[in-house]
Amino acid sequence: MATEQVVRLTQQVKAGGCASKLPPGSLRAVLSNLPVQDDKNLLVGFETSDDAGIYQIAPNLALVQTVDFFTPLVDDPFTFGQIAATNALSDVYAMGGRPVSALALVCFPQSGDLGTLEEIMRGGLAQMTEAGCTVVGGHSVRDDEMKFGYAVTGTIDPAQVKTNARAVPGDELILTKAIGTGVITTALKQGKAEQAWVDAAVKSMTTLNRAAAEVAGRFGGVHAMTDITGFGLMGHGREMAVGSGVTLEIETASVPLIEGALDAVRAGAVPGGLLSNREFAECMVSDVEGAAFSDEVRMLMYDPQTSGGLLISVAAEQADELVESMRAAGVGAVRIGRVVSTSEGGNAAIVLK
Structure with a gap:
């Protein structure tokens, strides 16, 4: 009797999760050479390596925008989707914002099992639903190493923004x-x-x-x-x-x-x-x-x-x-x-x- 072969997602990639990201020193070297953007509505950009960008659109309203995706770090597809969603949402929470909408980012092998992809996306959607964040669409490309995540948009009162650059001695x-x-x-x-x-x-x-x-x-x-x-x-x-x-x-x-x-x-x-x-x-x-x-x-x-x-x-x-x-x-x-x-x-x- 034939037995079904279980595919371990972690064996399909060189590095998993956030460990697959570019080294911080390499990223800093590139970003430090980019021109400064002159936009009075950009309250938080990439200059201080904060968790998300903040862009003001009204006197008491700003957008919190972030994107995060990575390779599998666990073998279960549904769980991988959950983790990818939780991680992407975290940047909005770290700024004090409320996530509102998200776009899925999918990199998947041409010959990959579509059932696996469906479970990944189901896991992500379940976590987005728990957060009260609506997935409004996304984008996919063929890639031998699968990757998954989201671009998330949240909202915040500009006066309530929490950045990583305001710690005070005595805290x-x-x-x-x-x-x-x-x-x-x-x-x-x-x-x-x-x-x-x-x-x-x-x-x-x-x-x-x-x-x-x-x-x-x-x-x-x-x-x-x-x-x-x-x-x-x-x-x-x-x-x-x-x-x-x-x-x-x-x-x-x-x-x-x-x-x-x-x-x-x-x-x-x-x-x-x-x-x-x-x-x-x-x-x-x-x-x-x-x-x-x-x-x-x-x-x-x-x-x-x-x-x-x-x-x-x-x-x-x-x-x-x-x-x-x-x-x-x-x-x-x-x-x-x-x-x-x-x-x-x-x-x-x-x-x-």
């Missing part, structure tokens, strides 16, 4: 999801992952940042916000530090890790994106005197996250209430550090403790 840093999706999905691709690790990573990657963003939006002391995705905690932390002209102090022992993340690193499941992130950001990262943490933990600080959580810089007097409110809303928020002034004449930086 506390809050992280809303554990890290480790990059190394765990790499372990899955290499056949080294335990199912419990994969299940924990998938749960994280399919959890919308909507609740976290809605709670954060109720606190006037939230000064800056970004989501932790392909450039990892250090890469996105670097952008916040540079954009705000401050130093971030990160307590490594407080940074939550997904079950199996340390085991995946120890098993050698290190994505290329992690190494690129480290090359890009490590020049700004130093250890406080007497700091003691393992090399595996250090590596996870650079792990490329897919559909990661929000990093929030909030006034110290509101930090406890923000964390409590998030936990009441089902968000696993934790305090992981603080914002301090740069040393006199010094540059923005990150210090690991």
